[in-house]
Amino acid sequence: MTEANKEFDAAKSAWEEEYATQVSADDRRVNRSGIEVKPLYTPSAENAENYMESSGFPGQEPRTRGIYASMHRGRVWSQRQLVGLATPREYNERMRGMVKAGTTALSMIPCNSVYRGYDIDEVDPLLLGTCGTTINTVDDMAACLDGVSLADMSVSLNDPLPFTLLAFVLATAKRQGVPIAAVSGTSNQSDYISHFVANHMFLRLSLEGSRRVLTDHIIYANQHLPKWNPISVVGQHMQQAGATPAQAMGFALSTAIQFADDCRARGMKPDEYLPKFTFFFDISISFFEEIAKFRAGRRIWSRIAKERLGAKDPRSQRFKFHAQTSGVDLTRQHPLNNIARVATQAIAGIFGGLQSMHSDAYDEVLSTPTEEAAKIAVATQNILREEAHLCDVIDPLGGSYYIETLTDEMEQKIVETMEQVADAGGMFAAVRDGVVQRMIGDSAVTFQSRVDSGEQKIVGVNAFIDEESSSHVAPLERPDPELISEQLTRFQKFKDERSAAAVNTALDEISRAGEDESLNLFEKVVEAAEAGSTHGEICERMRKEVGFGQPLIAA
Amino acid sequence: MDVSEQIDAVGQLAVTMGRRPKVMVTKIGLDGHDRGSRLVAGFLRDAGMEVIYTAPWQQVEHVVNQALEEDVDAIGISSLATDHLLVPKLMQALATAEMEDVVVIVGGIVPDEDVVMLKEAGVAEVFHPGTSRDEIVNGITTLISEIQVGE
Numbered sequence: 001m002t003e004a005n006k007e008f009d010a011a012k013s014a015w016e017e018e019y020a021t022q023v024s025a026d027d028r029r030v031n032r033s034g035i036e037v038k039p040l041y042t043p044s045a046e047n048a049e050n051y052m053e054s055s056g057f058p059g060q061e062p063r064t065r066g067i068y069a070s071m072h073r074g075r076v077w078s079q080r081q082l083v084g085l086a087t088p089r090e091y092n093e094r095m096r097g098m099v100k101a102g103t104t105a106l107s108m109i110p111c112n113s114v115y116r117g118y119d120i121d122e123v124d125p126l127l128l129g130t131c132g133t134t135i136n137t138v139d140d141m142a143a144c145l146d147g148v149s150l151a152d153m154s155v156s157l158n159d160p161l162p163f164t165l166l167a168f169v170l171a172t173a174k175r176q177g178v179p180i181a182a183v184s185g186t187s188n189q190s191d192y193i194s195h196f197v198a199n200h201m202f203l204r205l206s207l208e209g210s211r212r213v214l215t216d217h218i219i220y221a222n223q224h225l226p227k228w229n230p231i232s233v234v235g236q237h238m239q240q241a242g243a244t245p246a247q248a249m250g251f252a253l254s255t256a257i258q259f260a261d262d263c264r265a266r267g268m269k270p271d272e273y274l275p276k277f278t279f280f281f282d283i284s285i286s287f288f289e290e291i292a293k294f295r296a297g298r299r300i301w302s303r304i305a306k307e308r309l310g311a312k313d314p315r316s317q318r319f320k321f322h323a324q325t326s327g328v329d330l331t332r333q334h335p336l337n338n339i340a341r342v343a344t345q346a347i348a349g350i351f352g353g354l355q356s357m358h359s360d361a362y363d364e365v366l367s368t369p370t371e372e373a374a375k376i377a378v379a380t381q382n383i384l385r386e387e388a389h390l391c392d393v394i395d396p397l398g399g400s401y402y403i404e405t406l407t408d409e410m411e412q413k414i415v416e417t418m419e420q421v422a423d424a425g426g427m428f429a430a431v432r433d434g435v436v437q438r439m440i441g442d443s444a445v446t447f448q449s450r451v452d453s454g455e456q457k458i459v460g461v462n463a464f465i466d467e468e469s470s471s472h473v474a475p476l477e478r479p480d481p482e483l484i485s486e487q488l489t490r491f492q493k494f495k496d497e498r499s500a501a502a503v504n505t506a507l508d509e510i511s512r513a514g515e516d517e518s519l520n521l522f523e524k525v526v527e528a529a530e531a532g533s534t535h536g537e538i539c540e541r542m543r544k545e546v547g548f549g550q551p552l553i554a555a
Numbered sequence: 556m557d558v559s560e561q562i563d564a565v566g567q568l569a570v571t572m573g574r575r576p577k578v579m580v581t582k583i584g585l586d587g588h589d590r591g592s593r594l595v596a597g598f599l600r601d602a603g604m605e606v607i608y609t610a611p612w613q614q615v616e617h618v619v620n621q622a623l624e625e626d627v628d629a630i631g632i633s634s635l636a637t638d639h640l641l642v643p644k645l646m647q648a649l650a651t652a653e654m655e656d657v658v659v660i661v662g663g664i665v666p667d668e669d670v671v672m673l674k675e676a677g678v679a680e681v682f683h684p685g686t687s688r689d690e691i692v693n694g695i696t697t698l699i700s701e702i703q704v705g706e
Contacts, residue, residue: 200587
């Protein structure tokens, strides 16, 4: 037996051992023709030239085939459908329905007014609750989560800096008698860099200020919230804004390196923060390209985490990611066709080995998704999992000449992007100087030109045009103005009844932490939320202390 | 259509007007997604128009003031997350400032029901996702020409 054969056999045994700890030996799967479907297919030891370097076994370096030994065969991805509507009471009603249906993970999308750092009495009521839930206080969060214990439910918050929603969640946990260490979930939208370069939904903190707020947040989570993922590194915003899939992956990995460097500079050790890094990506309809993107990203991160960032714990090398099917690919023409597009994107994400998914509603190109369309999006995932059996085999396309070659080529492209960013001084500097924004803008123009020229065909838009649209579209759903008005009354009442002195003291503590870097800013946000401060008040104070930024605009 | 044809069309309009047509591309309200507004700004600029491009989240009053200061011929509002609901207020503010001759165009995600509402409020055109560069550039050129001829 050659050395290479021995290495292969040893790795295979290690994989089998680990797999057996995750999946019961009774889990036997047989297809319709009576053939047993194994969890993993590999070359034989004799034909495994380069296999160990480029692919390896799932859960082992270089992790191309997956970050866990059993992947979807052992644990399917979480369905994290974004939910956010109207006021906390409506959210609670929708959420209770989902819990009844078996959901164990919630997502929470705040109203755009919250994204912008405002309370509901600061913006035009016409816009309130149309895209997400109006959550401004600990009472609002308690109302959202009424009837559900934070000890049992993982919450995924779309909660940009300075993380007021998480502060409200922690305050709610205390009210429920749940220790904050038991609260689990993820701070989505915590990647301020992606907001600076792409979707501009952040809270107007300056780039430099954001850097401190995020690092303080990671430190706080590390000390107090063992089950919380404080950072979700976003490539999705970049790709939606026009970056190619390879660029988006390259930017996200460069951002992760930046955040890791920032944590290290504050005295943390790699294995303290890296296991809590998660990623968030777009899944476009460019099917094989997306699969190769995820496989390549996994391989690069596994290598970087160990070699560059100094991880020793294998958990630090795991490229855990959530992905969302791409809204940019959906068309207004014949909107029901979008169901097919979303299904195709979702399959690419599944074959790419995601840990969590949001599939878009077919009507999001027309309006904020209706409940009917949102249900179809969930059913799409269920069909792929249960009827199409996409979870039986780990990395089912691994070993395909095309996929393996494409994975290598995507890796090269991704690394090229990362080198461009590194040459510009790293992600922080590249964004500050507008380098990344220009790259994204150029790619957006290139793609649009391909569509306009017909090189990229889009069914119903520039090809196979059918003037007679027969697509059914569900009626528009907007929050009842009466509900918004009641919420405004409740908000005013909350402010009238709280202790103004306690709020002022807590807000002053935020200012003090702004000046004194030995204090943790996020800890002060948590205390302020508990004292009854509103989202708008906390954001306003943060802007004052850490600076007021505007995105860099280059058109 | 070739960009050079668009440049010619905009050039002819510029001769009629005695200056290049000027368009403000902006976003009002709360949303920050700007892929569409950036693309459209680039298309119009490539076709030879003068483009005033703003950051997102503008307030209605600021848009009116800037449009007045810059003396723009058209305002393009990009909306992807219900911010178009504020456009009737923009139309009112423009009327108050006696700027009814400014062409207002909305682009982005606008439900059919709301298109009717926007047209009634005086919006000249609503461009939906999937509209090509040609349709956008030619459409805006034509709308500005019509206003100029009308005067």
